[in-house]
Amino acid sequence: MRIRPLVACAATVAAVTVLSGCGAASAESEGPVTLEYWAWPAGSKTVVDTWNAAHPDIQVKLSDAGGGDESSQKLLTASRAGNAPDLALVEYTTLPSLIVADVPLEITDYVGDVQDAFTEGTWAQTTFDGAVFGVPQDVGPMALVYREDRFEELGVPVPTTWEEFRDAAAAVQEADPDAVIASLPPTEFGFFAGVATQAGGQWWSVDGEEWTVGIADEASLEVADYFEELAADGLIQTEPLLTPEYNAMINEGTMLSWPSAVWAPGVIESVAPDTAGSWAMAPLPQWTPGDAAVAYQGGSALVVTKDSEHPEEAAEFATWLNSTEEGNTLLLDEQSLYPASSLGQEMAESNDPPTLMPQQSDFYSVSADISAETVPVTWGPNVNLAKSVFEDELGKAIRNGTPWRDAFVATQEAVVADMTETGFAVSNG
DSSP, X not given: OOOOSOOOTTSOGGGOOXXXXXXXXXXXXXXXXXXXXXXXXXXXXXXXXXXHHHOTTEEEEEEOOOSHHHHHHHHHHHHHTTOOOSEEEEETTTXXXXXXXXXXXXXXXXXXXXXXXXXXXXXXXXXXXXXXXXXXXXXXXXXXXXXXXXXXXXXXXXXXXXHHHHHHHHHHHHHOTTOXXXXXXXXXXXXXXXXXXXXXXXSEEEETTEEEEOTTSHHHHHHHHHHHHHHHTTSSBOSOTTSHHHHHHHHHTOBOEEEEETTHHHHHHHHOGGXXXXXXXXXXXXXXXXXXXXXXXXXXXXXXXXXXXXXXXXXXXXXXXXXXXXXXXXXXXXXXXXXXXXXXXXXXXXXXXXXXXXXXXXXXXXXXXXXXXXXXXXXXXXXXXHHHHXXXXXXXXXXXXXXXXXHHHHHHHXXXXXXXXHTOEETTO
8 A cells, every 4th residue: 555645754745755764773872772652551551661671771661642633643743843752652544644744664674574463454554555654553343242131131133234233223123212223423433434344445545656535435325325224214323422321321221232343342341330241242244244354443553753763672662562472461461452463362362351241251252253354444644634524524414314425425525635735646536
């Protein structure tokens, strides 16, 4: 996958491409090397303390920069000021825009020997035009988390296809008018991108220098129609997630599922701890029966920034944390992450299931099976813009009763216009 034009070490966006080896060489110094490290998951301090105790010559200093868009914006600001940390955790969706901004360093030569530790789809999240810009840390293969007790009580089978999901949603309403199978609001950009990818859509793709934007491709528009029909028939809600009202329904047992990813149990437990033992996880419903491939929703990678004076040592820490047995033990036990590496996922199978669903002894083996069938996804250089426009346009469509597919079309038009103005060659511009 290529992301061009990109900012190179000393040139402008419009005139350059990614250059192998951009960035400062590892500096000569006496005494221990100190690496600045930005990360947000719980347990990061334990990770750093464990590394520091075993590596007196390479010491890591942790700062919590927050997660998501907040963290990436802080990283971009620090990079523009020339004082970015040596290492930073970055979500996959924001990595392309940071590459465009010349924030991460290409680290192919430092980490190429650990590529086999990851599936092709996972490694592709950090590889662009054959160049590696990060080491995958955690992934979020899409899955269905549901109230096992309520499905059984209402006599509703757990859906294995999206057609069955509609049938299940109707059966839930008939059996308990106060209950709903799920809420899928316009703020869930990652969900809609994921299910469109599952259906065969490609929201961004690139061939050589030329990009194609497919947010309004036929597969995605059919996905829009499907969920619009569910909402119009009152079979799903479109209210925001994790609000007091939503959390009350989770606790009451009237919100029966969350089509999301394998990380969802931890989120649900944080708002409804008393429901532990009532939930289970199953593969995401399929568009085509027998096609188990799903996209990722969420996940992050560890990048070395171009400002690092010790890129080799920084890459060593990144590969240790994400490809070794010791590192993956910390990801699992201290940070409660689902590791990106195949080794970490195999190790997870011997772990106890999440405390939200202690009865599901096969939780991690199911997770590994799902992860093995993930689809490589290309994210574009302006995902943040796409998210903002999508949320606004789909929200308007829901309020005004206009076709949901119009929101997908409007988002594509805004994304194409922005990429074209920025200097990208876009085939459908």
